[in-house]
Amino acid sequence: MRLITKMIVLAFSLLLCASSLSLADEKLAERRPLTVGLMPYLSTRTLLANYQPIAAALEDALKQPVQLLTAPDFDTFVRRVLDGEYDIALLAPHYARLAIKSYGYTPLLLHKSPIRGVLVSSRAQPLASFNDLRGQNIAIVDRSALLVIAGAITLGENGLTEGSDYHFIETVSHSSALHNAISGKARAALVSYSTLVLAAPELQRDALLWRDIASIPGQFYIAHSRVPPARQLAVKAALLAFEKTPEGQLFFEKTKHGGFREPTAEDYVLLDKMMPETRRLLGNTVR
Template identity: 35%
Template sequence: MPARPRFPGRLGAIALLCLLACSRAAFAEAAPLRLGIMPFNSTLALLKTHQPLIAHLERSLGRRVVVHSAADYFTHINQLLAGDYDLAITGPHFGAMAAERGMRLLFRYTAELRLLVVVRNDAAIERASDLRGRRLALPSRLSLASLGGVRWLAENGLQPGRDFRMIEYSSHGAAVAAVAAGEADAAITAHTPLRQVPEDILAQTRVLASNVSVPHVMTLAHERLGAAEIDRIRGALAAFPATAAGQAFFRDTAYRGYVEVSAADLAELRPFVALTVNMMR
């Protein structure tokens, strides 16, 4: 009688475990989390700023995180509402819109989004009325800073087209750079994006404050990830501010930390959501 092979069950089990492990690894490699970041700055600047957060999420979740940043705000919001992203870091008005289209609100930044006007150091501009007849650079007309800025100027008696000319740029950094280069007389921006503008450009400009502040940028997760995975992501984000990398991130960006998105935040954003919808039509 021929000898029977020894331990076929054990060998088969080992082979099956190896196959499952390889399949899981391949699946994880094939399906990273897609993180969409609103293009408020250049893609290179966004990657540099958010790299500590991305590294933290990958370590905490055991999944790769691939960053996607659209060429402009119109593309970003359309992709966000279409469900193209698993995770998103986006404007608060965009976040409020996406919450009605399958995205779960996780956190917003603790800091308020404060509107600023940037002018050249030698410009004879000190107040809103001095912007009459000027060229105003906007970081996309769909950015919350732009919407708030135009609203603020209207409250000061200035209407676009009639009292000033709007020039749209791809990002906050590009709008501020246009002022430094003399292509525009002033730029609408906010205090946190301004922290990410190169020092040589900032050195040529100065800032005028406004009285406009709104809830800050929001972080969301798509409901298709499932409740358990969303809870893991929420936990990873909540732990980030306590890490050394997180402390540096929130200090350098002036975002300060994370807070829950409240009903009051969403109510405050409703007028800006309505403006955004009208401008997208």
């Protein structure tokens, strides 16, 4: 009887310790800065300035410092996400799906507006047809970007084969790809529509949107597993509350992201189809 009593007391003590550790972890998570990794699809200065309102809203709601971070290029950013360097990450949907399926991340929300892939040329050298791209270079950010995977399919459907009819040339950001097209280093750029909207005035002045060639789900917000579940829910609630504020409405009007929504089964079906190609193109970046 005494043995049973001792075992019950021991079990109860262990539960109390586990509960105390869990609460301690949550308190620690609240004290240190919440790191938010932003996919580098714009120049660093523009990217950090655009997402500062979200950082301010999270700080206010969570009562915790928030640090916006990015990376010099897509490959480095994806590697940092998969290595767990950010608490929260904002990234392209296929990278997010990979992080969710294989690296323990939790999906929070995604932007309502689909990511529009557009072909842009210099205003001085407009495109008239897909044949104008034959034998030319098309500036992109990264070959593993879902926008580029989908864009290559559309180009193929219009009679152009990568490697023989045209070549992709990689740059460090969508802004850089846009600059390549305008300056004549490439015949066109395959970028997101939001890049064009958020580009510097001089780039917008000299760029000409020819046509949409891809549409994919919006960027995902995902949380690393070290962020306690209650904290993940608090981040999600803060983002949804931000959407309803004047600052949030201004943010979504400026970025054309359309607000937030929950991921759907249909999103995952589409993204899972892209997983083999995503893994192949990322190569040694993924395990």
